[in-house]
Amino acid sequence: MRLVPTLSGVTIIATQALTKTYGGGVTALSDLTVDVDAGVIGLVGANGAGKSTFIKIMLGLIAPSSGGVRVFDLDPVAETDKVRARVGYMPENDCLPPDVSAAEFVTHMGRLSGLPKTAARERASEALRHVGLYEERYRQIGGYSTGMKQRVKLAQALVHDPDLLLLDEPTNGLDPAGRDAMLNLVQRIGNEFGISVVVCSHLLGEVERICDSLIAIEGGHLLRADRISAMTAASDVLVVEVSEGQDELAAALSEKNLRVSKDGRLLLVPLDSETAYDQILQAVADLDLPLHRLDQRRHRVAELFTTKKETADV
Amino acid sequence: MSEAGVIHDIGYQRYTGPRLGRASVFTAMYVHGLRAAFGFGRSAKSKIFPWMVAGIALLIAVINAALKSRGITLFNYFQFVDTLAWLVIFFVAIVAPELVSRDMRSGVLPLYFSRPLRAADYVGAKVAALVTAVFLLLGAPQLIMFLGAAFTTKTGMRGVWDEFLRLLPGWGYSLLWAFLFASLSLLIASLTGKRAFAAGGIVAAFLMTAPVVGVLNVLPSETAHHLSGLASPMSLVNGIQIWLRDGVDLGLDVGRFGPIYGIEWVCLVAACLLLLLARYRKVASL
Numbered sequence: 001m002r003l004v005p006t007l008s009g010v011t012i013i014a015t016q017a018l019t020k021t022y023g024g025g026v027t028a029l030s031d032l033t034v035d036v037d038a039g040v041i042g043l044v045g046a047n048g049a050g051k052s053t054f055i056k057i058m059l060g061l062i063a064p065s066s067g068g069v070r071v072f073d074l075d076p077v078a079e080t081d082k083v084r085a086r087v088g089y090m091p092e093n094d095c096l097p098p099d100v101s102a103a104e105f106v107t108h109m110g111r112l113s114g115l116p117k118t119a120a121r122e123r124a125s126e127a128l129r130h131v132g133l134y135e136e137r138y139r140q141i142g143g144y145s146t147g148m149k150q151r152v153k154l155a156q157a158l159v160h161d162p163d164l165l166l167l168d169e170p171t172n173g174l175d176p177a178g179r180d181a182m183l184n185l186v187q188r189i190g191n192e193f194g195i196s197v198v199v200c201s202h203l204l205g206e207v208e209r210i211c212d213s214l215i216a217i218e219g220g221h222l223l224r225a226d227r228i229s230a231m232t233a234a235s236d237v238l239v240v241e242v243s244e245g246q247d248e249l250a251a252a253l254s255e256k257n258l259r260v261s262k263d264g265r266l267l268l269v270p271l272d273s274e275t276a277y278d279q280i281l282q283a284v285a286d287l288d289l290p291l292h293r294l295d296q297r298r299h300r301v302a303e304l305f306t307t308k309k310e311t312a313d314v
Numbered sequence: 315m316s317e318a319g320v321i322h323d324i325g326y327q328r329y330t331g332p333r334l335g336r337a338s339v340f341t342a343m344y345v346h347g348l349r350a351a352f353g354f355g356r357s358a359k360s361k362i363f364p365w366m367v368a369g370i371a372l373l374i375a376v377i378n379a380a381l382k383s384r385g386i387t388l389f390n391y392f393q394f395v396d397t398l399a400w401l402v403i404f405f406v407a408i409v410a411p412e413l414v415s416r417d418m419r420s421g422v423l424p425l426y427f428s429r430p431l432r433a434a435d436y437v438g439a440k441v442a443a444l445v446t447a448v449f450l451l452l453g454a455p456q457l458i459m460f461l462g463a464a465f466t467t468k469t470g471m472r473g474v475w476d477e478f479l480r481l482l483p484g485w486g487y488s489l490l491w492a493f494l495f496a497s498l499s500l501l502i503a504s505l506t507g508k509r510a511f512a513a514g515g516i517v518a519a520f521l522m523t524a525p526v527v528g529v530l531n532v533l534p535s536e537t538a539h540h541l542s543g544l545a546s547p548m549s550l551v552n553g554i555q556i557w558l559r560d561g562v563d564l565g566l567d568v569g570r571f572g573p574i575y576g577i578e579w580v581c582l583v584a585a586c587l588l589l590l591l592a593r594y595r596k597v598a599s600l
Contacts, residue, residue, distance in 0.1 A: 059428050062599055081430045085333055089428040097420040099357055111342040112429045114333040123329060130326060140357070156425060161329035193326040 010038045012164055012196050013058065017067035020053050020220075028053035030220040031067070036198075037227075040190035042207035043200045045217040051200045052092070054217070055166050059089055072163065085114060088157030092168040092200075095153060098142030102128060102152045105141060106159050113160035120159070127155040130193075131185060147178040154185070158195075165189065165197045171206060183210050240267040240280055241293035252283040271296060340435045347443030351409045360412070367405045368451055371398055375455030379462020391456050391484025392555060395491060396564070398452065399548055402495060403520045405451060406444065410499035411512035413440050419507035423597055433594035437500075441587065444496035445489075452488035456481060483559075490551055494579060497586035498547060504593050520547055527566075540569035544578050554579055 013036040020029040029050045056062045060076035076083045110120030128137045131151040171179040187210040190197045201207045216223035253260045256279050261268045284291050353361030378388045460481040467473030503512040523546035530542030543549035543566050552564045557572025
């Protein structure tokens with residue numbers, strides 16, 4: 001259920017051959033061209049793939065070497081303040097002073113974002129409430145657990161009511177339960193608060209669950225950018241498991257014009273037509289094979305990337 | 315009245331109020347720094363030292379004012395500042411790391427610089443905060459001394475006015491101290507995230523240079539004696555006083571080189587500020 005309509009279909013970030021080369025010849029981003037729609041966006045890539053550089057360019061912290069980037073159709077280098085007023089940033093590393101309370105810290109960050117004093121205080125307690133910190137917010141941050149600190153980091157990014165959140169590894173250092181809670185929170189921010197979120201992660205599995213679209217980068221190059229639905233829609237397969245006679249069954253299915261592929265002891269058949277189920281069952285019955293399993297499996301996004309990568313490497 | 319049993323989840327509220335510009339962000343940073351200098355908004359422990367120093371300064375001023383009412387002059391406005399010089403050094407050695415090293419240590423700078431705040435704003439706000447703090451530390455007791463003298467003057471309004479004319483250069487002298495000590499100590503503190511190192515470095519910068527002045531003073535050269543004060547920040551400020559107040563005796567002879575002291579003061583403050591700016595330009599782009 002969406003309380004606030006999200007701006008799906010609206011381009012919030014657009015890059016044009018974006019390239020960043022650091023002094024010393026290290027290329028962090030190379031020829032990155034991508035249009036990003038509003039929603040929850042996963043930015044995945046291994047450590048050092050260029051995710052953080054991309055975020056810093058969007059914040060106007062560093063200027064691109066060549067190419068261009070526009071956030072909300074604004075240039076982060078020329079119109080830094082306008083961009084930063086609409087963007088909230090949660091860095092990967094520890095960034096909280098230990099000897100102040102969360103309420104005080106988030107209020108301070110709100111003021112530094114340009115909120116008037118009273119508004120900053122109100123929005124700080126609002127933001128802390130939304131991330132799930134209540135009475136604890138008056139305690140010093142130094143005594144917080146890692147999970148609570150991550151929430152404070154998220155709250156300070158939310159305090160000035162941005163239209164876009166840039167979260168750099170928000171689940172860093174959290175236990176499985178903490179990860180789930182953080183991911184659910186991010187999903188809620190994207191869906192209920194109507195704020196677009198870019199979630200950086202090196203763990204594809206955890207962002208694909210909550211994202212509307214994915215951008216995968218590797219070594220500064222764009223690997224793939226698409227909506228999750230587009231990535232998984234056409235890839236439904238039927239998994240057939242028989243305890244013996246896989247080869248005969250594969251041959252029989254091929255004769256029926258089904259594209260069969262083998263995955264260990266499993267046979268994978270693309271679910272192209274309505275009749276695929278029946279054809280497979282018929283073939284199994286004809287050969288009189290012991291059928292263990294016949295079910296539908298969605299491709300995980302991860303598989304798409306691995307196949308993509310292998311073809312790219314070849 | 316709301317009915318019992320109804321849960322009011324007001325959900326997320328968008329902010330529609332005003333968003334202020336860089337000027338007010340600067341002010342927020344400045345006020346935050348000034349409050350932090352005296353331990354406000356922080357733990358009770360961090361209030362101890364600044365207020366102890368302030369307490370000593372105020373106490374000396376009150377004693378001074380009380381003695382003055384009985385016709386005994388303990389210090390004039392300049393001597394008061396010179397006397398408190400060591401306390402000021404310890405004050406900036408504690409407060410400057412509080413203002414900048416702490417931010418560096420906690421890693422909060424990326425959060426600051428992802429907001430409208432720029433490196434120049436950050437440096438400006440921190441320097442302004444520490445200059446104000448040091449000036450308050452010296453200027454407020456000077457004001458008490460003035461009030462003490464003004465209320466006990468025997469020549470009416472004319473005496474009050476004369477006393478005020480003596481207070482103004484005293485305040486100016488305090489500002490000389492405040493600017494030099496604030497910019498120098500902030501520069502040193504900005505080099506490390508460890509507060510203890512920063513404090514040690516600041517005290518060292520002020521203490522280690524004092525013997526150099528002594529060494530220069532025993533050299534058999536008249537010019538070396540006149541220029542010896544340039545070697546240490548404390549004697550530098552003393553030298554300016556000697557120059558501007560025409561050879562008051564502070565155990566330092568600046569000869570005809572007074573203007574050099576003034577020039578060095580300006581250059582030193584400017585250099586510290588530029589280095590600070592360069593330092594934070596680099597930090598801000600990380």
